Amino acid sequence: MVHFDYKKEPLRDILFIDVKSFYATVECIYHGWDPLETMLVVASHADNTGNGLILAASPKAKEVLGISNVSRVDNLPDHPLLKQVPPRMSLYIKENMVLNQLFETYVAAQDLLIYSIDESILDVTRSLNLFFPDPNLSRQEKRWLMARKIQKDIHDQTGLVLSIGIGDNPLLGKLALDTDAKYQKTNGYTAEWTYQDVQNKVWQVHPMTEFWGIGSRTKKQLAKIGINTIEQLANANVDLLYYRFGVIGEQLYHHANGIDRTILAETPPAAKEKSYGNSQVLPRNYTDQREIEIVIGELAEQVAARIRRHGCLTSCIHLYIGTAYGEVDSGFSHQMKIPATNTNKDLKTHCIHLFRKYYKGQAIRHVGISYSKLTYTQARELDLFDELDKHLSEEHLDKVIDKIRAKYGFTSIVYATSKLAGARSIARSHLVGGHNGGAGGLDGLS
DNA sequence: TCTGGGGTCCTAGGACCC
DNA sequence: TCTGGGGTCCTAGGACCC
Numbered sequence: 001m002v003h004f005d006y007k008k009e010p011l012r013d014i015l016f017i018d019v020k021s022f023y024a025t026v027e028c029i030y031h032g033w034d035p036l037e038t039m040l041v042v043a044s045h046a047d048n049t050g051n052g053l054i055l056a057a058s059p060k061a062k063e064v065l066g067i068s069n070v071s072r073v074d075n076l077p078d079h080p081l082l083k084q085v086p087p088r089m090s091l092y093i094k095e096n097m098v099l100n101q102l103f104e105t106y107v108a109a110q111d112l113l114i115y116s117i118d119e120s121i122l123d124v125t126r127s128l129n130l131f132f133p134d135p136n137l138s139r140q141e142k143r144w145l146m147a148r149k150i151q152k153d154i155h156d157q158t159g160l161v162l163s164i165g166i167g168d169n170p171l172l173g174k175l176a177l178d179t180d181a182k183y184q185k186t187n188g189y190t191a192e193w194t195y196q197d198v199q200n201k202v203w204q205v206h207p208m209t210e211f212w213g214i215g216s217r218t219k220k221q222l223a224k225i226g227i228n229t230i231e232q233l234a235n236a237n238v239d240l241l242y243y244r245f246g247v248i249g250e251q252l253y254h255h256a257n258g259i260d261r262t263i264l265a266e267t268p269p270a271a272k273e274k275s276y277g278n279s280q281v282l283p284r285n286y287t288d289q290r291e292i293e294i295v296i297g298e299l300a301e302q303v304a305a306r307i308r309r310h311g312c313l314t315s316c317i318h319l320y321i322g323t324a325y326g327e328v329d330s331g332f333s334h335q336m337k338i339p340a341t342n343t344n345k346d347l348k349t350h351c352i353h354l355f356r357k358y359y360k361g362q363a364i365r366h367v368g369i370s371y372s373k374l375t376y377t378q379a380r381e382l383d384l385f386d387e388l389d390k391h392l393s394e395e396h397l398d399k400v401i402d403k404i405r406a407k408y409g410f411t412s413i414v415y416a417t418s419k420l421a422g423a424r425s426i427a428r429s430h431l432v433g434g435h436n437g438g439a440g441g442l443d444g445l446s
Numbered sequence: 447t448c449t450g451g452g453g454t455c456c457t458a459g460g461a462c463c464c
Numbered sequence: 465t466c467t468g469g470g471g472t473c474c475t476a477g478g479a480c481c482c
Contacts, residue, residue: 326448
């Protein structure tokens with residue numbers, strides 16, 4: 001049974017695009033290997049845990065060896081033709097920028113939304129007649145022609161292969177992409193989902209966790225009230241869903257019915273980051289409080305450098321401490337408001353303070369620090385009790401250090417404590433977003 | 447999934463104010 | 465001080481995505 005009058009819903013021409021095996025393909029292209037024929041995995045060798053993770057696998061590696069992106073390096077099949085390379089995040093970021101510049105030749109900037117490093121949403125509603133003025137072509141034909149044209153142009157210019165989900169709205173595009181287009185090998189990795197397909201396609205998505213926004217937890221919660229399929233979700237009582245799941249429940253109900261009223265051009269441009277943070281799993285269990293505090297200090301500075309680079313101050317710090325397996329005392333996660341700052345000294349002091357306030361001597365395996373309540377202004381609020389001179393010199397020092405690090409790399413300046421056992425900043429200095437940044441990386445893009 | 451990492455949004459409960 | 469009510473801010477925790 002249909003619950004919505006789809007004639008009243010926004011009818012757009014959305015292309016939800018993702019790059020097939022993005023990292024793996026970029027690596028193949030740069031090495032001069034055929035992206036479709038080469039068996040290759042991009043493997044992150046976490047230097048701290050020693051247990052690598054497969055970040056991406058080429059289509060051939062997936063097909064022949066059945067490698068999935070979540071598998072661990074330990075479990076890789078032994079195959080003489082399988083190539084393994086470390087990730088170069090900065091290279092992928094550059095490639096992503098090139099790609100999106102090309103997308104802007106098909107749509108205006110406000111009709112393009114960069115969804116992730118390898119996914120973009122294009123609203124081509126206003127471009128179709130521009131590119132395909134022929135009045136004998138139907139709207140549907142024009143959408144497909146547009147998708148084909150973009151795939152071909154991008155492949156010619158970059159060697160990348162695109163999967164495209166065509167939809168009447170972004171949600172339908174996303175579902176078409178994730179659950180259909182990616183598997184359409186013989187149909188050019190393209191699929192189209194419209195309002196008329198809700199019952200035949202949207203409701204048939206299975207298992208439910210394939211559906212955008214439904215993870216394993218939500219699946220379990222839904223099962224508790226007798227909802228085990230998208231069709232049941234679409235036909236459930238929306239009030240009950242709201243009662244059990246809040247606004248998320250209401251949204252799930254709408255999505256199950258193919259409803260998404262987003263208009264890309266009307267969505268505010270991507271706001272600046274609301275928080276910056278770094279976290280890491282430690283290479284072993286840490287029990288020495290001094291050692292733990294060294295890691296916290298380094299992390300506090302690392303994130304401080306990031307917010308300075310982005311020209312902002314933080315008014316709220318957050319510390320996450322995860323314990324070792326088998327540790328009886330649990331870890332903790334606490335935040336604290338502070339006067340706006342971005343200096344190493346302030347932030348390090350606050351983070352250590354927060355740590356000491358709650359630490360009970362547990363064995364630690366995971367540490368995370370993030371800064372939120374950011375103000376993106378160069379002007380800073382001065383604490384009345386702060387001595388202006390001291391403040392300026394601290395700030396000056398931080399800036400000089402940042403400059404040197406930006407030019408020569410993080411390892412060029414490390415505090416004496418980093419030389420102590422347990423210090424992690426040197427070992428991690430080459431990482432961008434937790435992955436290997438590669439030589440000559442884009443430091444400013446993290 | 448005996449440990450990858452970086453983000454976002456939502457909710458419930460407590461504190462506090464008027 | 466056996467129970468007013470509305471509003472806001474803050475915090476911890478949960479869940480999701482790439």
